Amino acid sequence: MGKLVSMARPDLSYNNRSGNIPKSFEALRYLTYFNVSFNDLSGEVPISGSFKNFSSQSFMSNEGLCGDPIYGLPPCHTTGPKRRKLMLRVVFSLFGIIVLITIAMALEYAVGRYKRKNLVENTTDFAPGTTLSRFSFYELMQSTQGPWSELSGPAHFATSSSIYRGTLNDGRDVAVKVFDLQCQNAFKSFDVECEVLHNLRHRNLCKVISTCSNQDFKALVLEYISNGSLQKWLYSDDCLLDILHRINIMIDVACALEYLHNGYSTYIVHCDLKPSNVLLDEDMVAHLSDFGIAKLLGEGESSAHTTTVETLGYIAPVFTRTKPSSEIVSGELSLRSWINDSMPNTITRIVVVDSNLLAPEEEDYTEKLKCLSSIMELALNCSMESANERVNMKDVVVALKKIRFQLLT
Template sequence: MLVNSLVFLFVLVLSGEIPKEISNLAELEELNLGHNSFSGQLEMENFNISGMRVISLTFNNLSGSLQPNMCSILPNIEELYLGNLTNLVGTIPHSISNCSKLTRLELSENKLTGLIPNSLGYLTLLQILNLERNYLTRRIPNEVGNLSSLLKLDLSGNNIVGSIPTSIGNLRNLQRFNLSSNKLSSNMPPSLGNLQDLVVLDLSSNNMVGSLPQEIGNLKVVTKIDLSMNQFSNEIPREIGGLRTLVHLSLKHNKLQGSIPDSVSNMVGLEFLDLSNNNISGIIPMSLEKLQNLKYFNVSVNKLYGEIPSRGPFKNLSSQFSIHTEALCGSSRFSVPPCPTSSKHRSNRKKLLVLFLLLGIALLVVPSTFIFFWIRYRKADSLSAITRERTSYYELLQATDALSESNLIGSGSFGSVYKGVLRSGTAIAVKVFNLQLDAAFKSFDTECEILRSLRHRNLVKVITSCSNLDFKALVLEYMSNGSLDKYLYSHNYFLDIRQRLSIMIDVACALEYLHHGCALPVIHCDVKPSNVLLDEDMVSHLRDFGISKLLGEDEVIYTQKRYQHWVILHRVRLLILL
């Protein structure tokens, strides 16, 4: 049979054994049977097709082991997903290196035992290696450092011992590295500082010892570091303050000593900080008041003393702040005794001196400051109508599983769109702009400028936004039925004449509103089926205003007739497509 893809057979609750006749599909290249209830033995001979590139059997009731001749049966396999099978046992065969074209190997949450074969190091095209939650033992082979294309390495939840090989520092493209819940018992190698594309580092729940290396400060794009539940000792390196993109830092349950470095106040993106259950001494630096995004702060069970900061994120204390230590003092809302009076007088005197100094500076710079903030206010006003309270970067990471590929629902010229669920349970679509493209900044600003003044049932609703120097995103209403594009160009979807007419009317109403219902007309400039989204009731919504144009008053009269013709042409074009 001339079938080259069977990728829509997942999540259909199919049962029974996988038919051997699949091997008769000589042209088959992709097979996805994941999330079903297939049972029986895992027989790779069933997939003995020379051109097979992708196999996914995840979440089935299959039993068996990885056959030593697996790669000779599947010589061209590129992606192999065998995670979450009921009874996949045995070892990872050394012959896995013969699958030389592998880019993704997913064997997570099985019952695999034995060691990680050093022959894995020959899979130089491998981008994703996920062996989490098995029963693998022994050490991580040095040859893992040869996987130069690797983006994700997850060995968490095993029984791996020994040290992290220094060769890990050769994985310059690595973005996610998870060795949590193992039995590692060595130092953290300084070579980890070479991983300058690393976004997530999780070494929690091991027995690692020694000092945290200064090279940790080289991880300039990291957003999450979890080193909790280990035996790390000595001081927190001040270089950690250079991690300005860091959102989540957990060092709890270690043996760290010394003081909290003042440089932590430079981590402006920090939202989660847990230093509890260590031997940290000294004061809580007042400079931490600058961490305006901080939502969780825990320094309990340490040897801290002195006054607790009371401004910035400490001003409105919540249950997410745990700072109880006997030697601390401050406001009664912290459930600690008040600080000594003399300390208060000294503090007040310092505050008075600072106040006079600031007043003197203000008298010198107030005119220029006023002009500066007036300009900034006008720019900020374009965003304020979109959202009164922006969603934080950390909340978006939680909602989208750290912008994981499994949540990716689309890509465009200026970025990608991810599906997510807020803590309130609201389904959202997060449009993340690729700031490596200069045009992405303009696209973000354009959408904000346009959408702040638009209100129409056939335009995609913007819920909120998230914007800083390194990250810009719009949080949009999620459209469960996807884009019109797939209904027009796929054989798996069908629109009857009533639905087609309704969609045409919806889009026409949206264009009519943009051209004639706004104070200043808006030209969308990119009306096409992929920019028409359908909600659960098949009501269409126009999206993507990244290259739209908002006309000035002097352009309205001059171009009015042209817009009328333009609207008609687009309606005719859409009708033809439908």
């Protein structure tokens, strides 16, 4: 009957017919009337073609029929291949959702672990506990092209060292710090710098690329910081730092110290903080260097004392086993006594503010003066006689960033 393409009005009611209504009936274009009521038909009623125009009258009293509600029929229950396909879709969908959730949780865990492990961004390539790569003396000579040019003479009196500029075969400029082994503390200074620097990871600390060590020669191969030391920029007639540059440098140094004090498992006190040990890169970002007399305070140590300061720079007046800013044992070295003991006796007047930094005729003179006053107030809070009253470096970083924000706005 499905091949009777011109069939228009079939009436099969009351015929005791059984079975399904053929799907081929949907292709009968001229079908205007269809009646299969009062039979024993079963299965799904077609819904396409001319069947869209029929009503429930066409299918009544067929208990086995199912289909669209417009026919007054119960819905069909999916069975066989269709049901299996539906079940497969549901299973694969649930599996995909579970996989995505698992991946998301794994990524979240990995990111959280990475953040906990790396307290600062923009770090160096060395992970804590790794061993620095080493050059032999011959390899160091071979890996640097041409003669070294001396960047600085002896670093300080106790552990004299000289720094030279060289170029590796891959084109990188490096600074080679050569220790004078004739000096008493040179071996210890070299060991301290290796121990400190290869475990530290911070954008404001000078990075160690490699080492060279034998009984007769010890050197560190450091990243080359192109703009030289802060001392050159402060005291050279050819260099000029405006107030914003200086605040940015203060923030960089404070971030480095905050990491040394709080961001590593062992508390580290630099012990030789001065302008010549602060290096500036091509973007004027400050990098703290020269850890030759640094102190590492482990959990089992009660305190550490520095008996002699062999370099004219600022050394923290106190050390502690907990945090370098609290419950500290004073070495009777305050800021005022340090100035009196360290500065030459001929110096009777200290110029606090650089004349090039602040001039009354400037339009923003008042704002700059407020900024400088805030910095001096912060400096005094950092050098209080009582250790418990001193500001810790975390608060110093926050305060300096607030001062910079006020200056810019």
